Amino acid sequence: KTGFTLKVSAALKEGRVTPTELCQRCLALIKSTKFLNAYITVAEETALKQAEESEERYRRGQPLGILDGIPIAVKDNFNTAGIETTCASNMLKGYISPYNATVVQKLLDHGAVLLGKTNLDEFAMGSGSTDGVFGPVRNPWSYSKQHKEKSVPKSHSEDEKSGWVITGGSSGGSAAAVSSFTCFAALGSDTGGSTRNPAAHCGVVGLKPTYGLISRHGLIPLVNSMDVPGILTRCVDDAAVLLGSLAGHDPKDSTTIQDDFKPFELPNLTDMSKLSVGIPKEYHAPGLSSEILALWSKAADLFKNAGAKVVEVSLPHTRYSIVCYHVLCTAEVASNMARFDGLEYGHRSDMKDSTESMYAATRREGFNDVVRGRILSGNYFLLKQNYEKYFVKAQKVRRLIANDFVKVFRSGVDILLTPTTLSDAAPYMEFIQEDNRTRSAQDDILTQAANMAGLPAINVPTALSERGLPVGLQFIGRSFQEKQLLTVAKWFEKQVQFPVIQLEEVKRHDSGVFQHQKSAAFS
């Protein structure tokens, strides 16, 4: 059996390690990597309690399954009963939800230990994990031996203080948490690439399942028609394990499919001759770095040499996905954010002149510029006079984008191979030169279309860039064909042998860098 989760599970079963030891080790690591700012809330007390309960189950010889006792982290836009859920926003700072998101509940029902809630862009709006109220997340690879060896510091102090690179986003906290070994798996969310993008930058597996396969109940929405809970793990097998525990119909989410989902184990692909891999030419996008382009074609050759059929395919409408996404996303954001009025929960302004002025002040104080900007444009697109021109048109374009995929898959292609990001992770100081909207438009370009079409897609860490930073490739599969997608991804993962992050230097940065983190917070 392969996969970290399975190995640890076996160790737990055999008593080589106890859930409490495991949990304590993770909690200690979270503390020593605090400078990464991966976690918003560490639920130490409840985690230890859950670990203890798990231990009791193992003692009785009745563990709940593979995930029993496995420490996991959850992006802070999933509701967790009794543990703060903030969406990295002033609006929900201090908000304690009375219920668990279905995915959280399922993990707990499988015995997983919830370590804490991970950092993100405010309300998941961003592609850097730099735009949250709790400050940016730092990419653990910034502190890896691999990156240190390759990077040429311009000046000593600059490298020390601001040379660190971003995680990508918006699930950057989850990606960093998995990448730095503080947990075995983490939940993210993926609306335009928010799981796959940080997974690529942090060198972990990031799975965005088919829309409707996993319940969104309890996920604080960004775009309801595209949001999918994402899975971040260290290897493809682990992603399959997580998927098995999370997928399936939820009576609380009417958009989940009715059919039963059968958890599966991934076979080792041996016969590649029946596999047809599509290379969409439109993903050769402007701004694609030459090293990623080279990696991409190397990967295609890998499949060809193994006997698979590799064909160039065309997804002509994909290039419109970002502008189309902009309209659909902001419209839904405008609608979804309407509930944050300060009355029932969350931040409430002291402004007491009238209900309306209280609303206005609450929303101005509670949301950052990015969120407010999206609310404004979304409301503009939904105005009666604009609805046809923007919203309806964007929906039509979305259909065209989705149809492109249908045609390609109908032509006999099983799976698409594309880059996940245009380049490796940018240094924070460079990244924040551009505004959120420009960055999101660039960064989602290769991942967005899969959300438009609702298709499953996965980032597989592939190699290190010239700067010693992770680069990943993306596989996009047919609707609800996660098993095929993951099987191919697993084969690929085995071929590329992505290196393990070497974080010996973590401790050296521990104190110094942590102090700097506050001043670097996004304002």
Next chain:
Amino acid sequence: MAARGCGGVWRRARQCGAGLPGPGPGPFPCGQRAVACNKRGGAVPAGKSGVAPWIPVVGLEIHAQISSNSKLFSGSQVQFAAPPNSLVSFFDASLPGTLPVLNRRCVEAAVMTGLALNCSINKKSLFDRKHYFYADLPAGYQITQQRVPIAVNGSLSYSLCIDNKMSQMVTKTVRIKQIQLEQDSGKSLHDDTRCQTLVDLNRAGVGLMEVVMEPDMCCGEEAAAAVRELQLILQTLGSSQAVMAEGQLRVDANVSVHHPGEPYGVRTEVKNINSIRFLAKAVDYEIQRQIEELENGGTILNETRAFDSKLGCTVPMRDKEGKQDYRFMPEPNLPPLILYDTKSLPANMNHQQVINIDWIQERLPDLPSVKREKLVEQYGILPEHSFTLLNEDGLAEFFESVVKQTQMKPKKVIGWILNDLLSYLKQHSLTVKESPVSSFLLADLLNLLEKKEISSTAAKQVLAELWKGEGKTPLEIVKEQKLELLQDQKELEQICQAVIDGQENEVIMMVLG
């Protein structure tokens, strides 16, 4: 389709004081305002004043709360007058991350109602979000069916009396544009002295059917009759309890006036109407107000007005933000609502998960119009009596029960039901169920009358005694008060003799003339 396009014509000269007279007795508030409705639907020439006649146009939007144990999209209970905020689920309070789950019962109620109102049921309907900020709308939007509602293109026939005469009833039809499912809002209580607003979310998310009627009516009387008929239908179906006083049926009236041959005038929307009687008043007042306004050279604003039941008039509502743009958007968390009929029903579908329109159609109860026809046919009563029987909850059943237990002809029974029972109940503000005299007791009494054991005068006396509800049977009362009719010739003679015996002088005087 007598009333289509509505030809009711109002002239100012005849309408002085409209809106002021009190309601008439009887099943409909048949006040003198009914005069205004032109039963032939033609234009009436201008009156003495020389002013061209006015044609009022009335359309209605009716919100009926669906009778269901739980809300439209959540499992919270539905209950009137529960402690504030005691029936609020996470979804109702719009906690972040919660999602709507459609309540099957509400869909069935809407389908039933649609079928009863001769609508075509859309096999695929959609949900939309309608956005506006209000304290009792926690999500900032209402989920409704703006684009494709569940039922469209129906009609409702209703009857009303002309010139306040029960014997002159006409039947009219109003077209139903659509029926849509939507969420109710919560309630806001404004405390002006403490400068605060209190919000109760018990009602938030309760299922509503919005019934949109085309502007086929022309006066308050017609509007009232149409709503009363709709109310009866809803109650018969059980799709809504439709009690206006409890807010289960809320009516907004769209009113405009124009001259014959001219396009419709600018309309106003009248809200805050909480009884059928007030609906008639509000509509008639608004028609009158518009006519006066226009004849005085003014213009009508496209505005929302509230009916003030104390003053008997409509007043402009404070429109906070002017015309709202509701920024409609498809509700992304609900897939299209798909309904089936027997033909389209997929074979392998779980029957719990699908709704079969034909199945519901087959199980529709008799509608009020059919019930009335049956009553007229079966018991030979007058059509107008059948209206009265159905208008009072439980009265038709009471009548039928009495008929079953007595030898008296139904035609005679109906008189006792309408003249005696009903007027007594009305006088004492009692419902049929609360009547101190059961159908059994009344039948007993009528049997005594029918067997000629008592006179009809005595029967009334007995009934008066029965109202006291002292648990005596009619026969006991008759005996106690010696109200029996004498059937024995000898006994009668003896009584007469006894009377005469003591009064010799008077007898002589009489004999002598």
